[in-house]
Amino acid sequence: MQAEHSTAELPQLRRQKILLILERDGKVMASELSQHFAVSEDTIRRDLSELASAGLVQRVHGGALPRPKDTGKDYFTRVGETDEVKTRLAQLAARRVKNGQIVIFDSGSTTLQIARSLPADISITAITASPMIAITLAEYKGITVIVAGGQLNPVTMSSSGHETLRLIEGIKADLVFTGVCAIHPEVGISSLHFDEVPVKQAMLSSASHVIAVTTADKLGAVEPFVVAPCNRVHTLITERHVASGNVEDYQKLGIEVVQIDA
Structure with missing residues (x-):
C-alpha cells in the first residue's frame, strides 16, 4: 500500500474505503492504512474500533479482518x-x-x-x-x-x-x-x-x-x-x-x- 492522500479525509469516507480495501486484500494493517490515508495510527485504530463496534470487521492485533457473513444466525x-x-x-x-x-x-x-x-x-x-x-x-x-x-x-x-x-x-x-x-x-x-x-x-x-x-x-x-x-x-x-x-x-x-x- 502506498500513500495516496495528502490530507485527511472525512472519517466516514475513509472508513468506507477501509472496508473496500479489506474486501480486496482480506486483511488490513493499521500501520499501512496510516500511510495510505496520511493520518496517524491512532486515527486508524479509532476507525477500526468504530467498524468493529458496527459489526463490520473483526479487530485483531495491529489491524482487522473480515467478519463471517452468517455470524449470529441460529x-x-x-x-x-x-x-x-x-x-x-x-x-x-x-x-x-x-x-x-x-x-x-x-x-x-x-x-x-x-x-x-x-x-x-x-x-x-x-x-x-x-x-x-x-x-x-x-x-x-x-x-x-x-x-x-x-x-x-x-x-x-x-x-x-x-x-x-x-x-x-x-x-x-x-x-x-x-x-x-x-x-x-x-x-x-x-x-x-x-x-x-x-x-x-x-x-x-x-x-x-x-x-x-x-x-x-x-x-x-x-x-x-x-x-x-x-x-x-x-x-x-x-x-x-x-x-x-x-x-x-x-x-x-x-x-x-x-x-x-x-
Missing part, C-alpha cells in the same frame, strides 16, 4: 436455508468417505448436509456430538452411530463437556469433517462459541485426516476463540470464487485445496 435458521453452493460442497465432501472407515462429524449446518449426502449403501462407523446429525446418520442401514453426549448448547445444537471429550479422545478415526466458523491462514481455525473449542480440538487430534468444508465467506475471517492453526487441516473444500484472501495462502501451508466450479 442453527435452525442456517439448516432451513436452501443453499445450492453448500449442497454442492457437501456432495463433494461426501465422496471422500469410504466403506469401513471411522468418521467423526463435527456440528454445523454444512456438516449436517454432508451427512445427508452420503451414498445410501455406505457402511461406516460415525461419531458425532450433534443430535441432529446423529438422527440423520441413523437413517442409513449401514452406518453405526455413536453419539458423544454431554451438555447440549441450544445455539449450536451440539454437546460439550467432560463426557463429550472423554468419548472423542478415546477414538482413533480415519476422517473428521470439522465445522468451520472462520478460517484464516495466519490466525487459524476459530469459533464464535467458547465451549466448542475443546471439542473441536479433540476431534482434530482424534482423526488421521481432517477435512474442512466451507463457503468462501468464512475464508480469511476470524472469530474470538482460536481452535487450532490452519495446518491441522489436510483438505479444504470451498468455492471457486474467494472474496477474501487467496487459496494459495492455504496451499502454502501444505493444505490440499479443492474448489467447486462456479
